[in-house]
Amino acid sequence: KAGVTQTPRYLIKTRGQQVTLSCSPISGHRSVSWYQQTPGQGLQFLFEYFSETQRNKGNFPGRFSGRQFSNSRSEMNVSTLELGDSALYLCASSLSRDRGLDEQFFGPGTRLTVL
Amino acid sequence: AQKVTQAQTEISVVEKEDVTLDCVYETRDTTYYLFWYKQPPSGELVFLIRRNSFDEQNEISGRYSWNFQKSTSSFNFTITASQVVDSAVYFCALSEAVNFNKFYFGSGTKLNVKP
Numbered sequence: 257k258a259g260v261t262q263t264p265r266y267l268i269k270t271r272g273q274q275v276t277l278s279c280s281p282i283s284g285h286r287s288v289s290w291y292q293q294t295p296g297q298g299l300q301f302l303f304e305y306f307s308e309t310q311r312n313k314g315n316f317p318g319r320f321s322g323r324q325f326s327n328s329r330s331e332m333n334v335s336t337l338e339l340g341d342s343a344l345y346l347c348a349s350s351l352s353r354d355r356g357l358d359e360q361f362f363g364p365g366t367r368l369t370v371l
Numbered sequence: 372a373q374k375v376t377q378a379q380t381e382i383s384v385v386e387k388e389d390v391t392l393d394c395v396y397e398t399r400d401t402t403y404y405l406f407w408y409k410q411p412p413s414g415e416l417v418f419l420i421r422r423n424s425f426d427e428q429n430e431i432s433g434r435y436s437w438n439f440q441k442s443t444s445s446f447n448f449t450i451t452a453s454q455v456v457d458s459a460v461y462f463c464a465l466s467e468a469v470n471f472n473k474f475y476f477g478s479g480t481k482l483n484v485k486p
Contacts, residue, residue, distance in 0.1 A: 289472050299462065299476035312473045344414055350472060360472060362408070362416035 258282065260349050260363035268369045274335040277366045281328050281349030287311075288330040289360065290322060293344040302345075305330050306352055334368075342370045373398050375465050377477035384453050385485050392448045392480045394463030400424075402468040405439065405446045410460045410479070419461075422446060453484045 261280045269275050281288050289312075290302040301314040305324035322332040328349075334341055344367050348360040374397040384390045396405065407419040420430065422439050430437050434451045450457055463477040 287472055289474075291474070291476075298478045299464075299474075301473050301475070304470075304472050312470050314473070346414075346416065348416075348472075352472065358471060359418055359421060360474070361418065364413065364415045367414075 260347055260361050262345075262347050262363040262366050264366060265364065266367045266369075268371060269337050270371050271337055271339060273337050274333060275337060275368060276331055276333045277345055277347075277368070279330045279332075279347030279349075279363060281330070281347075282361055285349035285351055285361075286328055287350045287352035288324055288328065289348045289350075290330070290332050291346045291348065292316075293346060293365070294340075294342070299346070302332065337370045339370050341368065343368060373465055373467065373475045375463050375475050375477035377461075377463055377480050379480045380478070381481040381483065383483040383485065386455060387452050389449060389451050390453050390482065390484075392450075392461050392463075392482070394446045394448065394477060396444050396446065396463070396465045398465060398467060400467045400469075404466045404468075404471065406464040406466070406474070407437065407446075407448050408462045408464065410462060412459075416462065419448075450482075453482075455484050455486055458482055458484045 263278045287306045289304040293299045304312040308324045319335045324330045344365045346365045347363045350358050350360045376395045403424045405422045408416040436449045438447045460479045460481045462479045464474040
């Protein structure tokens with residue numbers, strides 16, 4: 257079974273630009289979550305999508321947005337990039353059926369560098 | 372508020388030594404879930420264990436063991452007879468019953484196992 261895939265793996269952008277990152281969950285998984293990892297703030301939850309609807313949201317500005325498609329693939333978008341947006345963006349997927357037994361599987365991440 | 376503290380930023384041991392990674396958490400919920408993930412240099416978070424708040428049984432899996440104590444809000448992770456391949460950053464995480472896939476991560480402990 258293929259794992260969670262994220263594209264692209266590396267990205268370099270300049271301030272003010274926008275960027276779109278993609279995540280393909282494990283087949284059959286309906287929940288996709290996004291996390292930002294930086295040396296200063298660590299791993300922070302961005303948002304979760306389930307059945308094409310945002311189910312949870314972290315404390316990030318509106319420049320960070322996402323969506324999920326009917327095949328459960330998800331994209332996140334960051335507009336008006338700032339230097340502080342440089343980070344590893346991780347995507348995780350889960351079946352999201354039984355909380356007591358569910359498990360999130362993480363992708364390899366997209367390394368975004370903002371110059 | 373939910374919070375996970377991993378006070379040990381970095382630990383260095385020599386191969387075959389035992390090492391314990393500490394994790395202390397805060398939550399007001401009575402039902403919650405605790406996790407440990409391993410992040411090798413490649414960046415992908417690898418799931419190690421999930422523990423439900425109502426199950427305080429300790430667990431052993433090969434060289435890995437976990438000690439969950441609700442009385443001290445701790446969920447510590449011990450590696451017995453460490454190996455060089457155990458070198459990675461280890462994260463402890465907390466989620467709550469309502470927003471199960473919204474993880475609160477600790478800051479991570481970098482483990483260096485030297486030959």
